[in-house]
Amino acid sequence: MVVGEDPETSAMAGQWLVGGRYRLTERLGAGGMGAVWAGRDTLVDREVAVKEAHATEGGPGVERILREARAAARVDHPAVVTVHDVVVEDGHPWIVMERVHGESLAARLERDGALPEREAARIGLEVAQALAAAHARGVLHRDVKPGNVLLGSGGRVVLTDFGIAYIAGEEALTRSGEFVGSLAYTAPERMGGQRPEPASDLWSLGVLLYEMVEGGSPFRRGSMEGTVGAVLTAEVPPLRRAVALAPVITALLAKDPTARPTTRTVTEMLRDVATATVPVRPSSAARSRRRVWWAAALFGAAALAVVTPPAVDRFGDGPASGPSPSASPAPRTSPKPSPTATSGYERVREAEFELEVPAGWRHHGENAHAQYIYTSGEYELIVVPGRDAVADYTDDLMTYQREMEMELQPYRDTEWGTASGLRTLEVDGHTSAEGQFTWQHGEVLQRYVRNRVMNIDGRIHVLVASGPEAERDAVSRLYDHVVKTYTPRS
The missing domain is CATH 1.10.510.10 (Transferase(Phosphotransferase) domain 1)
Structure with missing residues (x-):
């Protein structure tokens, strides 16, 4: 058989024998280095997978596939593919392995x-x-x-x-400076x-x-x-x-x-x-x-919970829709709702700020990046009360938001994204910048984000509300309420 000839297009399809005993039936996959075929060991009547290398005798590809066989054969473990045989036919190497369905x-x-x-x-x-x-x-x-x-x-x-x-x-198979x-x-x-x-x-x-x-x-x-x-x-x-x-x-x-x-x-x-x-x-x-x-990871929001709490109104607009999800214990006891909190919300008083979040959300406390995080299912609120000094960055909060804000780094790193509604504004005597961001991976829109950064007494305060892109209205309701109730504490 000629190296590279395809049994599927050959008159010998289903009858091609490698090494006189391994009958190839169909190609399971192919890549730059070779192809993998389904086959049967006619001697012991066993299914096998046969890997061919696009290489000829004396070439580096032959040694590579032989090394693959030796490496796999060295390791006896159920989670490592089993190598049955190696066949070199007309200088063309084949590895015969177990067939994994x-x-x-x-x-x-x-x-x-x-x-x-x-x-x-x-x-x-x-x-x-x-x-x-x-x-x-x-x-x-x-x-x-x-x-x-x-x-x-x-x-x-x-x-x-x-x-x-x-x-x-x-x-080593590779030369100095060569990468595989x-x-x-x-x-x-x-x-x-x-x-x-x-x-x-x-x-x-x-x-x-x-x-x-x-x-x-x-x-x-x-x-x-x-x-x-x-x-x-x-x-x-x-x-x-x-x-x-x-x-x-x-x-x-x-x-x-x-x-x-x-x-x-x-x-x-x-x-x-x-x-x-x-x-x-x-x-x-x-x-x-x-x-x-x-400490070694930028915004390693590792403790974020994505388990939906009991069916509650996440945004203060009435009973939650859909089936009641199961609850997971909160990392710490949630603050009791303040008597003055808006219906469906609870007043959260942290050391550096207070605000209202939907009742029943999980409270994760302050992490190593000075972020306070609150979550419910796929929804998330991040509050950063003055971590960065304005003087250390730029007086242009829009530039900070676009280029420097840690909380938006996933947006900057994503394959594709959009930003809209970017603007600066004056609220309660301090300058703010806000915008809307959509993250996309491939063809699928994933996350919708409302973001505000505020210059309060020379420190940058950050509010980030995010959730599924398909539920923009819910994210916006959360964002608007948090912005309205956020109050720094001296």
């Missing part, structure tokens, strides 16, 4: 979007255990990404494609030319977890240069859906590889989330670790 994690994310935290933790746990087994055998995967994680029947998770793996004791891997999932130290270590695979696992829970890649940009720059220098975008998984994701995405947790620690943390039988609140130890890890 199911789909890739990439395909599932493309179809379903973000996954529930417990499911993401379960998948991440299996990948972490596979990596632990590989690292114990001196194998670094170096290409952990959704396309290389297979979701099989019965909930099985399989890490596959060890094509660019590093094997301890073997000569998937940029958006590659650890910053690898891009910087450092020797890969287990921590580099764990970074990739952190990106994988982020994408599963948040529904998008944290570092992928529209160009190769942009992606590399984001991995090397950009802070982790805010975690808006992650609650129980926030500490492990934030820790894994530390730029410094020595600051990342060990595989054993990651495994324990993921197991806690994956096996929880009730909505998981981070332990006190995890909350303590989170405070440390937050």
